[in-house]
Amino acid sequence: MDKKDLKQAGLKITRPRLKILELLETANQRHFTAEGIYQILIREDSGIGLATVYRVLTQFESAGLVVRHHFEGAQSVFELNYGEHHDHIVDVKTGTIIEFHDEIIEQRQISIAKKHHYKLVDHSLTLYCEKISSDED
Amino acid sequence: MDKKDLKQAGLKITRPRLKILELLETANQRHFTAEGIYQILIREDSGIGLATVYRVLTQFESAGLVVRHHFEGAQSVFELNYGEHHDHIVDVKTGTIIEFHDEIIEQRQISIAKKHHYKLVDHSLTLYCEKISSDED
DNA sequence: CTCAGTGCAAACTATTTGCAGATTT
DNA sequence: AAATCTGCAAATAGTTTGCACTGAG
Numbered sequence: 001m002d003k004k005d006l007k008q009a010g011l012k013i014t015r016p017r018l019k020i021l022e023l024l025e026t027a028n029q030r031h032f033t034a035e036g037i038y039q040i041l042i043r044e045d046s047g048i049g050l051a052t053v054y055r056v057l058t059q060f061e062s063a064g065l066v067v068r069h070h071f072e073g074a075q076s077v078f079e080l081n082y083g084e085h086h087d088h089i090v091d092v093k094t095g096t097i098i099e100f101h102d103e104i105i106e107q108r109q110i111s112i113a114k115k116h117h118y119k120l121v122d123h124s125l126t127l128y129c130e131k132i133s134s135d136e137d
Numbered sequence: 138m139d140k141k142d143l144k145q146a147g148l149k150i151t152r153p154r155l156k157i158l159e160l161l162e163t164a165n166q167r168h169f170t171a172e173g174i175y176q177i178l179i180r181e182d183s184g185i186g187l188a189t190v191y192r193v194l195t196q197f198e199s200a201g202l203v204v205r206h207h208f209e210g211a212q213s214v215f216e217l218n219y220g221e222h223h224d225h226i227v228d229v230k231t232g233t234i235i236e237f238h239d240e241i242i243e244q245r246q247i248s249i250a251k252k253h254h255y256k257l258v259d260h261s262l263t264l265y266c267e268k269i270s271s272d273e274d
Numbered sequence: 275c276t277c278a279g280t281g282c283a284a285a286c287t288a289t290t291t292g293c294a295g296a297t298t299t
Numbered sequence: 300a301a302a303t304c305t306g307c308a309a310a311t312a313g314t315t316t317g318c319a320c321t322g323a324g
């Protein structure tokens with residue numbers, strides 16, 4: 001079904017695109033940096049260049065297959081678009097990313113926008129957190 | 138009282154720092170890009186370089202005088218730290234920035250973090266909006 | 275066969291840094 | 300005078316683009 005997604009997006013089915021899509025779908029993490037994907041591809045000796053990774057991710061983003069986040073720090077973070085919107089908790093110590101969804105906050109955002117005579121088009125909410133626990137690194 | 142703030146931050150009182158602080162305090166906007174500040178300084182023929190603008194803003198940030206935001210788009214946005222935390226609505230058409238504060242969302246964030254066994258260290262919430270008006274496209 | 279897609283290197287943008295001279299204390 | 304600060308140019312980091320070649324349809 002990967003191929004269908006690409007076709008639907010008007011993109012030719014090429015090795016780099018399939019490879020990256022597969023990677024996004026099957027890896028044990030959901031959040032990737034372009035450089036991170038590139039490194040994995042290098043390890044697999046795929047011969048896919050960093051520029052292509054960026055191009056493919058950008059195309060996927062336009063096609064709605066992927067969502068791009070701008071957390072703190074320089075790099076963009078990409079994740080497969082599973083359809084259900086969510087926000088993120090970023091562990092400031094480890095960089096771990098956790099997803100969450102809170103309907104109360106979602107609703108609140110809409111009414112805040114409305115109160116200011118605006119229509120909510122998009123939003124970004126990120127919680128930067130530290131673990132609470134006795135055993136830390 | 139500008140000078141006091143600088144002294145307290147352990148920063149020498151220099152022309153660039155005073156100029157930038159004054160600019161941040163007295164301008165009719167509250168949100169600035171480093172480049173934007175630099176352009177104003179150029180117009181005033183102040184002879185202050187872009188590198189210095191960045192250095193000063195970074196120092197101000199460390200000193201807590203200024204807050205840095207990473208909205209969509211490449212550049213960082215800086216604003217004077219007035220103490221009261223707030224989030225932002227960004228008008229995606231005009232770039233206008235509006236501040237808001239919502240206690241319900243603030244509380245919700247804290248409990249979400251807690252639910253995931255995290256302590257909220259910082260957070261960033263930005264609503265990207267469009268004006269509501271009778272004449273729409 | 276045609277045109278989109280690719281790799282590579284070079285270009286770009288935002289930001290940082292090294293250094294020698296200028297300023298603050 | 301000592302130490303910090305500054306301007307400039309060069310360096311960096313992330314991302315994008317031009318171009319000749321490769322590969323999908």
